[in-house]
Amino acid sequence: MSKEILNSIKESLINLDLDRTIDFVKKAIEYGVKPLDIINSMADGMKVVGDMYERGDYFVADLIVASEIFKEVMDILEPLIMREKLKPIGRVVIGTVEGDIHDIGKNLVATMLRANGFEVIDLGVDVSPQKFVEAVKQYKPDIVGMSALLTSTMINMKKVIEALVKEGLRDKVKVIVGGAPLTEKFAKEIGADAYGENAVIAVDICRKLVEELHKSR
């Protein structure tokens, strides 16, 4: 029974059916299905949605609907989860760099990371190198994610990495960068660990980066 309901939750999410997904989630809770299992089904559904986006079957609008559905389900599950104390896969500090106010891409990455079990601390936009460093000291994340949309601000990513090196924090985190003007080449040049071409790829990379980090610790 619970396997069927979990599958229905996943399918309704894939079909971007908000009402049906909520109905099935409520039913699942009634039947005593564990919140973690519901979240895992949602995460599986999000992965399929992400794959469909990569293939060009789904569009940005569809990713946004999926993350709205996810958020509504999380609102229902959060009070139940608090009791269960679930451990996140990893912790990510994310922000758009100094001088840049664009955040749609960053927000999408943050949401998809949360949907996939990460704890995300979003520093917002126009984040200075000092602010990134302070956040790393305060939150001790596994990953630092940086976003920029302008050719004139992406160079500030290098400043952040240099600041982390200066504070002796660089080898304690993995750095992933993304944004429209960025390339794999640029990411390498500035000393980042990874370049995420889009939100879906970014989540995959973050999973791998966390594994690498935990192995080396």
Add this chain to the structure above:
Amino acid sequence: MKFRDRVVLALRHEESDRVPIDLGATLDTTIHIKAYYELREYLGLPRKPVRAMGVGGQLAEVDKDILDLFHVDVIDINRTLDPVAPYPYRFKFVSAIDGSVKEVSDREFYVWRAPYGVDVELPRYIEVVEVGEGFAGYSTGKLFGIMPRSGYYFDSLVRWRKDKPPLADVKSVDDIKKFDWDSFKVADDVVEILRKRAEYLYKNTDYALINNFIGSPGGYHDAGGQNLRGWDKWLSDLKIRKPLAEAILDHIHEVRMYNVKKIVNAVGEYVQVIKIGSDDLGTEEGPQIDVKTFREFYKHRFEELINYIKKYSKAFTLLHSCGSIYPFIKEFIDIGLDAINPVQISAKGMDPERLKKEFGDQITFWGGGIDTQHVLPFAKPDEVVDHVKKLIKIFAPRGGFIYASVHNIQPPTPPENIVAMFKTAYEYGKYPIK
């Protein structure tokens, strides 16, 4: 050959003597003030503050000497530098700086030192106040944006998260009715000024004329629903809150038709091009929505707008839509759109050869002249020349091509590249293309 004829021939898909060139006729085909300042320095032109054509994006009004140098064929009727129509528009507002009542025309300017190191000429109805985050911009006394200390643009309050889009919190169709839609309707005195300017420039210059002012909302999608509801929220409105989206679009369309009718009646006989809106439908990676959604909400509304313009004037219609918009081009051709901008060739599916082959005889490409994200700022001048030649070879044959960069030229861009670009556009753009 006269500039005006050259542009009209291109829009009719005929080859004139050369490809027409646009730099500065629209807020999507001009250049950032910083890059423009550096260009003028490089060319050894007399140093002076740069006049802002667009304050938010810090976009330059292009001087006549540059228009001449680059062989530009088309200008905006609201231009404030020579050639300029002598009809100022007067604003009366309460100053954000000292609370006094100010009366200024849109042709009065003052100099403001921008944080990116250039003296900028701002119109007097714009006031700038230094604040914690940077510089707050006020237009006729209303705060519209803040430039970060190390920034290049005035970013909207919504981007700063200091404000919400006007319809962010509406829940029902009734909530939408309560919004002051009439405030978007264009005033008769504004329309009269547009008419006078269009007529003057039509009779006193040979330039092709474009009217960019279509009132607010400036579109249905990006400048429409997304502007009013929020970028992401509107996208999900179209999927899971359809009655709300329909109601909002009905109101938007009613206002847009009101504005278009007034404006076309005023300028229709003088301008060659009317920009019908700014509606980014793409992203870098793909369209924002599927074609089905486009047809469900937008196609018929765009069609009514375009039909009115076609019926009541001889002007060609131009739409601005950034990003990967390949699937919508055929839809726009269906409803009679004449020209599309910026033709973002670096976005997915926007391959120049494919676009020209499949649509080149049915729609004019206004843009697509250089990859402003990867080539113009970073390549060497001779690479720029090769790149521009390739694009002209693809887009120019049989007309239907107005040469412009893909969107505004941004800093940092080497001035030598800008010069190489426009020099090549002029020389290599001669018909027949070799």
